[in-house]
Amino acid sequence: MSKAGLKCPNCGSSNIVNDDLYSQAQLVCVECGAVVSEGSLADDPLWGTDVSYSRTTAVKKNPCLNLIKGLERVKEICRILRLNAEIEHLAQTYFRTAYQHESFINVTLQRKEVLAGCCVCISCRQRNWPITLGTICCVLNAEETLLGGVYQEMLKILNIQAPFVSVVEVIETHVHEYKISKQDVPEDFAEDPKVLTKRAVELVELAGESWIVTGRRPLPLMMAATYLAWQSLNPNRHRLKFSLDKFCNMAKVRKRRAAATRITELKEVLCRLGKELPWVTEAVTESDVVPLVGDILKYRHSLLARALKTHEKALEANCAQTSTLNHPTDEVVPTQHSESRNENESTSSVVQLSPSNKGENQGDKNDDQSEEPVPNWGKKVLFAPPCVINAKRRRVERRVENCTGDEEISDGEIDSYIRSPQEARDFALMQKMLSLPNSENS
Amino acid sequence: MDDLALERYFDDSIAKDSSSSAVEEQLGLQSSDKLQHAPQHGSQLSGGAEVAGRLGDDLDLSFLPDDLSHHNSSSAAEAATAQNAALDVLEDSGICLDNEPPDSAAGPLQQGPANLGPESRASPFCPMTPMTPMTPMTPVTEKSGIIPQLQNIVSTVNLGCPLDLKFIALQARNAEYNPKRFAAVIMRIREPRTTALIFSSGKMVCTGAKSEEQSRLAARKYARVVQKLGFPARFLDFKIQNMVASCDVCFPIRLEGLVLTHQQFSSYEPELFPGLIYRMVKPRIVLLIFVSGKVVLTGAKERAEIYEAFENIYPILKGFRKQ
Numbered sequence: 001m002s003k004a005g006l007k008c009p010n011c012g013s014s015n016i017v018n019d020d021l022y023s024q025a026q027l028v029c030v031e032c033g034a035v036v037s038e039g040s041l042a043d044d045p046l047w048g049t050d051v052s053y054s055r056t057t058a059v060k061k062n063p064c065l066n067l068i069k070g071l072e073r074v075k076e077i078c079r080i081l082r083l084n085a086e087i088e089h090l091a092q093t094y095f096r097t098a099y100q101h102e103s104f105i106n107v108t109l110q111r112k113e114v115l116a117g118c119c120v121c122i123s124c125r126q127r128n129w130p131i132t133l134g135t136i137c138c139v140l141n142a143e144e145t146l147l148g149g150v151y152q153e154m155l156k157i158l159n160i161q162a163p164f165v166s167v168v169e170v171i172e173t174h175v176h177e178y179k180i181s182k183q184d185v186p187e188d189f190a191e192d193p194k195v196l197t198k199r200a201v202e203l204v205e206l207a208g209e210s211w212i213v214t215g216r217r218p219l220p221l222m223m224a225a226t227y228l229a230w231q232s233l234n235p236n237r238h239r240l241k242f243s244l245d246k247f248c249n250m251a252k253v254r255k256r257r258a259a260a261t262r263i264t265e266l267k268e269v270l271c272r273l274g275k276e277l278p279w280v281t282e283a284v285t286e287s288d289v290v291p292l293v294g295d296i297l298k299y300r301h302s303l304l305a306r307a308l309k310t311h312e313k314a315l316e317a318n319c320a321q322t323s324t325l326n327h328p329t330d331e332v333v334p335t336q337h338s339e340s341r342n343e344n345e346s347t348s349s350v351v352q353l354s355p356s357n358k359g360e361n362q363g364d365k366n367d368d369q370s371e372e373p374v375p376n377w378g379k380k381v382l383f384a385p386p387c388v389i390n391a392k393r394r395r396v397e398r399r400v401e402n403c404t405g406d407e408e409i410s411d412g413e414i415d416s417y418i419r420s421p422q423e424a425r426d427f428a429l430m431q432k433m434l435s436l437p438n439s440e441n442s
Numbered sequence: 443m444d445d446l447a448l449e450r451y452f453d454d455s456i457a458k459d460s461s462s463s464a465v466e467e468q469l470g471l472q473s474s475d476k477l478q479h480a481p482q483h484g485s486q487l488s489g490g491a492e493v494a495g496r497l498g499d500d501l502d503l504s505f506l507p508d509d510l511s512h513h514n515s516s517s518a519a520e521a522a523t524a525q526n527a528a529l530d531v532l533e534d535s536g537i538c539l540d541n542e543p544p545d546s547a548a549g550p551l552q553q554g555p556a557n558l559g560p561e562s563r564a565s566p567f568c569p570m571t572p573m574t575p576m577t578p579m580t581p582v583t584e585k586s587g588i589i590p591q592l593q594n595i596v597s598t599v600n601l602g603c604p605l606d607l608k609f610i611a612l613q614a615r616n617a618e619y620n621p622k623r624f625a626a627v628i629m630r631i632r633e634p635r636t637t638a639l640i641f642s643s644g645k646m647v648c649t650g651a652k653s654e655e656q657s658r659l660a661a662r663k664y665a666r667v668v669q670k671l672g673f674p675a676r677f678l679d680f681k682i683q684n685m686v687a688s689c690d691v692c693f694p695i696r697l698e699g700l701v702l703t704h705q706q707f708s709s710y711e712p713e714l715f716p717g718l719i720y721r722m723v724k725p726r727i728v729l730l731i732f733v734s735g736k737v738v739l740t741g742a743k744e745r746a747e748i749y750e751a752f753e754n755i756y757p758i759l760k761g762f763r764k765q
Contacts, residue, residue, distance in 0.1 A: 132713060133711070133713045133714070134713060144713075148711075148713070148714040148715075151711075151714070152714070155709075161705060161706070161709075163705070164698060164701045164702060164705075164710060166698060208698075211694055211733065213698075214694075214695075214696065214697050214698060214712075214733040215697060215712055215716035215717065215732060215733040216712060216716065217712060217713050218712060218713065219713075377692050377693070378734075384694060385694050385733045385734050387732075387733070387734045388694065388734045388735070391734075397652075399591075399652065400634065400652070400653075400656060403634070403653060403655040403656045403659060404655055404659075405654070405655030405656070405657075405658035405659045405662075406658075406659075407659060409659075409662060409663055409666050413633075413663070414663065414666045414667055414670050415670070416615075417614055417615055417616050417631065417667050418613060418614055418615065418667065418670055418671065419612075419613055419614065419615050423615075424612055424613055427612060428612060
């Protein structure tokens, strides 16, 4: 009993002090001297402390409090994301198993919370419910790197695999987050989510075929697709002038920085296809491609085929003018021409172009050798991953040839790595001097 | 019957000489000379010579030693060495052919090369045409043609004596030592450009070399520096612990497709890392595969594991290029 809230039973004063002059600590009232309480010795139960029967005969250990809290958190997250009961149970099972493992039992509470989120994520994926780690990140308000680390570790410990979730599956839920229905925004800017989703899906599929999706984070891409879809569904002056920032503010969605780059990349792809539209006479630039997006998406398969043909013709013309090794390349290109023409209808025909260009590549390789160490095959293909098109120039490190490992090591070289005695003395002195002012300051 | 068969071979080998591989061209001069010489000698010998010319065309000679490729790729200027080498090979083939049942075309061959041995030193013979028809031992045609370049080698060595790290940090120019941060001296040398972690127990880790030999040379240099500083350093248990290599297949790769078909080996989380992590079982190598076609291979203890892993993954990646 602390002396804070005590009142002397004799005089009612609350001025009680701890008197430990004698062997037993006593709480004594200052005013009247009455002993309020004597100390634990006298109060000790005669036969030991009272232990309840159920506690002494408990068979299994009660679950740790944090485990219970963690399971509650899992349930909470599932409710927030409106997941069904099956996923919830699965997530709880995973959490219980993972929690017992040594890498999750003695960690910070934050890490345990992140573990709860990861269990939910993996359960969703295994039950084919599309969800991204980014969503979990938002729900938990946790750091992405921490989430990633815990996720990988959890997969390793539980020894499970997550089926891959493609962007197309996730985009529908993503679009529904945007508050741009008729109730939220003025008529001019409103869009039906279903229509918006449909167009966004088409844009994402096109991005997938032109190598914008692979290897990139899905969220900025989905944001870019939604924005362009919204703009193109009603390309009036107001919408076209609306920037990404304003759009995100209006839709009450947090803007992603990378979305702007994705928009540029998507517009570039759309331009290339837009050029092939037969009823477009002027050049298509990135600023005026948006009104054409609807048409481009509608006829995208045939536009792709036409774009491929145009590209091949352009390359042939280029080849004939520049390359000195014309003969072998010309032989190679026509044979692959027929291949690609046969598969023109498939949407994945973009990739067909690269083998035909590899032949040219090798022909031009000798020309390029003087300019760059590795010929950039990305520049010769219609669509290539942006990291290839904008390849960073790396400094070429010269390769040391003919090293046996047993060469003679010259004394001079080794001596160059050792300080002279004077130098060592100076260095020691300097270190001492440096440490002195530090100790003075601290 | 033998003479007729041998004459047929003679005709065939002349016919084949015109549509020759690159190697045949190099030794072509010799082959035409030898063919002229051949009729001068005994029929068996000529048979052997012509048969030898045909040898490469029909038979699977993959059991032949590796040296064959080196000698066959020599220039015409090194004709003499090439001749002798091919000679050795022929002798070998004579021996081996006895063991392995040859196919029908090689029936008379058994006599020919066996007899070729003692006499062939004096006589010319038809050279082999190894490159085109053989199942390659030094692969050129079937394999990818891309060789992964080693980027980093991590090796460890035991210097065999306890070290005073403070003393080393004081006396060596290229050393840094911050005991609060890490319990080892970090030493660097310029050639080969590497970094070493030297621990007080005498164990050392050497990183940054671009080949096994360079790593060994660098480790020896570090040991020499420690020796010069006065410690009785030795060079025990040098072992390569990890090798990292990279290469470029020069076509884009559909990582989504790859993770779907090779689910048990691959892990692709675009939200966490842009590349696909492929854990190959045999050899036990981890590959990082990127959409640009660049591949990083790591976890190898030997160079051959890296080459093998890349040759294993290349057909898989090529499969994803057409899709």
